[in-house]
Amino acid sequence: MSDKTMTADEVVSRLRSGMTLGIGGWGSRRKPMALVRALLRSQVTDLTIVSYGGPDVGMLAAAGRIRKLVAAFVTLDSIPLEPHYRAARQSGAFELTEVDEAMFMWGLHAAANRLPFMPVRAGIGSDVMRVNPGLRTVTSPYEDPSTGIRETFVAMPALRMDAALVHVNRADRSGNGQYLGPDPYFDDLFCEAADDAYVSCERLVDRFDDAVPQTLLVNRHSVTGVVETPGGAHPTSCVPDHDRDEPFQKLYATTPWPEFTERFLYGDEKAYQSAAQAWHEERR
Amino acid sequence: MTDATRPSPAPSTGAPLPDTRTPPLLPPTRAEYCVIACAEAWRDNGEVLASPMGAVPSVGARLARRTFAPELLLTDGEAMLVGPDGTPEGWLPYRRHLTMVTGGRRHVMMGASQIDRFGNQNISCIGDWERPARQLLGVRGAPVNTLNNPVSYWVPKHSTRVFVEKVDMISGVGYDSAAEAGPTATRYHRIPRVVSNLGVFDFATPDHSMRLASLHPGVTVEEVLAATGFGPTVPDEVPYTREPTAAELELIREVIDPQGLRDREVPG
Numbered sequence: 001m002s003d004k005t006m007t008a009d010e011v012v013s014r015l016r017s018g019m020t021l022g023i024g025g026w027g028s029r030r031k032p033m034a035l036v037r038a039l040l041r042s043q044v045t046d047l048t049i050v051s052y053g054g055p056d057v058g059m060l061a062a063a064g065r066i067r068k069l070v071a072a073f074v075t076l077d078s079i080p081l082e083p084h085y086r087a088a089r090q091s092g093a094f095e096l097t098e099v100d101e102a103m104f105m106w107g108l109h110a111a112a113n114r115l116p117f118m119p120v121r122a123g124i125g126s127d128v129m130r131v132n133p134g135l136r137t138v139t140s141p142y143e144d145p146s147t148g149i150r151e152t153f154v155a156m157p158a159l160r161m162d163a164a165l166v167h168v169n170r171a172d173r174s175g176n177g178q179y180l181g182p183d184p185y186f187d188d189l190f191c192e193a194a195d196d197a198y199v200s201c202e203r204l205v206d207r208f209d210d211a212v213p214q215t216l217l218v219n220r221h222s223v224t225g226v227v228e229t230p231g232g233a234h235p236t237s238c239v240p241d242h243d244r245d246e247p248f249q250k251l252y253a254t255t256p257w258p259e260f261t262e263r264f265l266y267g268d269e270k271a272y273q274s275a276a277q278a279w280h281e282e283r284r
Numbered sequence: 285m286t287d288a289t290r291p292s293p294a295p296s297t298g299a300p301l302p303d304t305r306t307p308p309l310l311p312p313t314r315a316e317y318c319v320i321a322c323a324e325a326w327r328d329n330g331e332v333l334a335s336p337m338g339a340v341p342s343v344g345a346r347l348a349r350r351t352f353a354p355e356l357l358l359t360d361g362e363a364m365l366v367g368p369d370g371t372p373e374g375w376l377p378y379r380r381h382l383t384m385v386t387g388g389r390r391h392v393m394m395g396a397s398q399i400d401r402f403g404n405q406n407i408s409c410i411g412d413w414e415r416p417a418r419q420l421l422g423v424r425g426a427p428v429n430t431l432n433n434p435v436s437y438w439v440p441k442h443s444t445r446v447f448v449e450k451v452d453m454i455s456g457v458g459y460d461s462a463a464e465a466g467p468t469a470t471r472y473h474r475i476p477r478v479v480s481n482l483g484v485f486d487f488a489t490p491d492h493s494m495r496l497a498s499l500h501p502g503v504t505v506e507e508v509l510a511a512t513g514f515g516p517t518v519p520d521e522v523p524y525t526r527e528p529t530a531a532e533l534e535l536i537r538e539v540i541d542p543q544g545l546r547d548r549e550v551p552g
Contacts, residue, residue: 026378053422073422080421089409089419098408102382102428121386121472122428125457125465131413151468182363183377 001174006225008038008232008269011198014225015039015163018067020048022108022159022194024166024187025236028054028077028244030179032167032200034232034269036060040261041268050159052104052186053085054236055252061088062257068095070159072104078246079253098131099123099156107159108186111193119153129154164194167233168218169241170208171201175223178208178215181239188217196224202241204228231273247283248276312528314481315340315550317500318440319536320528321479323348325436326356326391332433333357333365333376333384335392339545341438341479345393346540347532385425388472390433393479394426398451399437401493401514403475404458405430406451413453426455431462434474440549442480444513459492481550482508484525489517498525 012035015021025031036056046067051057053074060066062084074085088094099107106118119138123129138155166187168177177199179187191197199218204226208216232238235245235252252260264275312320322344326334334345334356349356350368357374359381360366365374376384384390397420398406407426411417429435435456439446454461462469477497478485484498495517496508501524509515528536536546 071422073424075421081419086419089416092415098413098423100423100427101378101425102386105379105382120428121431121468125431125454125461125469125473126423126427127408127413127454128423128427131453147467147471149467151471152466153468182375185378 003173004175004220004223004226005173005204006227008034008200008227008229009041011035011165011225011227012038012042012044014196015042015044017044017046019044019162020050020160022161022164022190023049023051023056024164024185024190025054025056025233026052026183026185027073027075028236028249029183030167030181030185030187030233030238031056031236032165032198032232033234033236034229035165035167035198035200035227037265037269037272039065040265050161052101053082055082055249058082058084061085061093063261064093066094068097070097070099070104072099072101076249076253078244079249083253084257096131099128100126103128103154103156104159105186105189106156108189108193110156110158111160112189115158117155117157120156121151121153123154123156124152159193161190161194162196163224164190164197165200166190166197166218167200167229167238169202169238170205171199171218171226171228172205172208172220173226175199175218175220175226176208176216177201177218177223178211179217180215180241181237184217188219188222191218191222197222198225198227199223200227200229200232202230202232202238229269232269234273234276245276248279251279309530309533312501312533313547313550313552314500314502315546315552316528316533316536317525318479318481318550319344319347319546320532321477321484321498321500321525322393322438323351324526325393325477325479326353329353329356329391331355331357331389333359333390335359335390336438337392337394338438338440339541339549340440341393343536343541343546347535350535350540351532382425382428384433385429386432388433391436391476392429392433393436393438394429394456396437396439396446396456396478398446398448399439399478400448400451400458401516402458402460403437403456403478403487403492403494404451404454404461405437405456406453408453408455410452423453423455427457430457430473430475431469432472434476436476437478439478439480442482442508442511444511447512447514449514459487482511485516493517495519496522498523500525501527
């Protein structure tokens with residue numbers, strides 16, 4: 001079995017400016033933040049980001065790396081509005097494809113299934129149609145048995161990506177990933193919808209002997225690289241390994257970006273984790 | 285879950301018995317009328333998921349579940365379906381939650397940064413979408429929700445900033461927009477009610493425009509009209525939102541929301 005382990009910087013060395021990147025997790029939950037931090041250390045820019053957005057989008061927006069965002073929302077959950085994302089939008093910093101949460105999900109399904117689109121009963125009647133003039137509709141070839149009507153749906157285009165970044169609780173060296181929290185989010189779909197997928201994990205394991213079968217979410221055929229990054233989702237939640245770091249998230253949301261980067265993002269991942277820990281110790 | 289259990293009675297010490305008669309209940313607060321108005325949205329809904337957004341709707345949904353609508357399903361706010369005491373009874377991660385939406389077995393009560401006379405709702409941004417004056421959440425699931433399962437709204441601070449003539453970015457689809465979009469949009473579209481800190485509104489008018497359905501006790505029609513940026517239909521006789529029962533008040537105050545989250549959303 002091929003050993004797919006690599007460092008976060010090695011992952012980023014395979015990414016290019018102008019790529020379309022999918023980022024797993026949801027809001028401020030189980031985000032591959034160590035991989036995002038590695039991306040921030042690189043020169044990779046001009047990205048199209050596809051995300052159920054949280055601080056991943058906020059940080060990349062603050063650093064000016066986004067050319068275009070595909071999203072239904074950007075939030076820090078306990079802090080409803082992501083400040084860096086807001087600032088970027090209010091200054092017109094990048095292009096936005098704003099779709100509904102379900103449209104987004106069916107776009108991932110279409111990409112994972114190599115279909116050009118999926119029909120969805122969502123979007124029509126809302127201003128999602130106005131702000132996405134490229135969205136097309138499709139009429140059912142079948143008459144509805146009860147109404148006799150052939151309904152017209154939005155044809156949500158496939159959200160195909162050059163690469164996907166996700167973070168899980170456990171992974172093995174060949175790229176199988178396990179989640180141990182309550183929600184898989186859409187990480188398996190992100191991996192299947194991307195040409196390459198990189199999985200970071202809290203801990204590498206040799207085997208999954210006693211695993212509950214349904215926890216083995218990401219399968220190795222859809223994974224290019226595996227990175228062990230304990231605390232790699234910080235400050236987002238990665239239960240049961242750790243909850244969201246609420247005080248730190250608040251600090252992130254209230255600190256001007258240059259100040260935050262100077263204090264926490266000046267070095268590598270180890271330096272980041274030490275700086276975050278030092279900040280907590282100072283507060284005691 | 286945040287339900288607290290009732291305090292247990294003090295152990296007998298042989299000392300003179302303390303006065304254990306229940307003191308008379310304080311009259312309902314505005315927040316508690318709002319809780320009742322929200323809870324009533326889920327009456328007779330059957331075995332569907334009640335999805336409340338906000339503190340008052342959450343207390344309302346749990347009150348309904350514990351009293352007149354025991355069939356309702358509730359989540360723990362993450363991925364589990366739970367009973368009133370927080371015991372898991374099912375698994376509902378986002379992917380299945382979205383299927384519950386499109387399957388229609390759900391009644392959500394969402395917030396609204398703006399809402400108009402036909403129930404078009406905005407949570408996306410204020411101002412020009414291209415470069416908004418204020419970026420808010422984004423459309424989230426409002427487009428899919430409004431076309432697939434009943435959607436009610438909760439507005440804790442009724443004002444002309446929220447109740448507007450025209451919303452800046454239609455996130456949740458209103459009756460006029462659904463009609464314009466055709467039968468695929470209208471088929472499962474329904475907005476049962478809008479609850480604010482002043483009253484309850486519905487769309488039971490010939491053109492499905494907003495109507496004042498009830499006033500919370502202590503509120504006048506004039507107050508509502510002054511805080512609304514369009515002219516809702518006002519019937520000749522406007523009823524008051526119903527009174528909570530003594531049992532309901534006790535549940536709200538002692539069991540469901542002892543920390544008083546409802547009062548932080550709707551100050552007395």
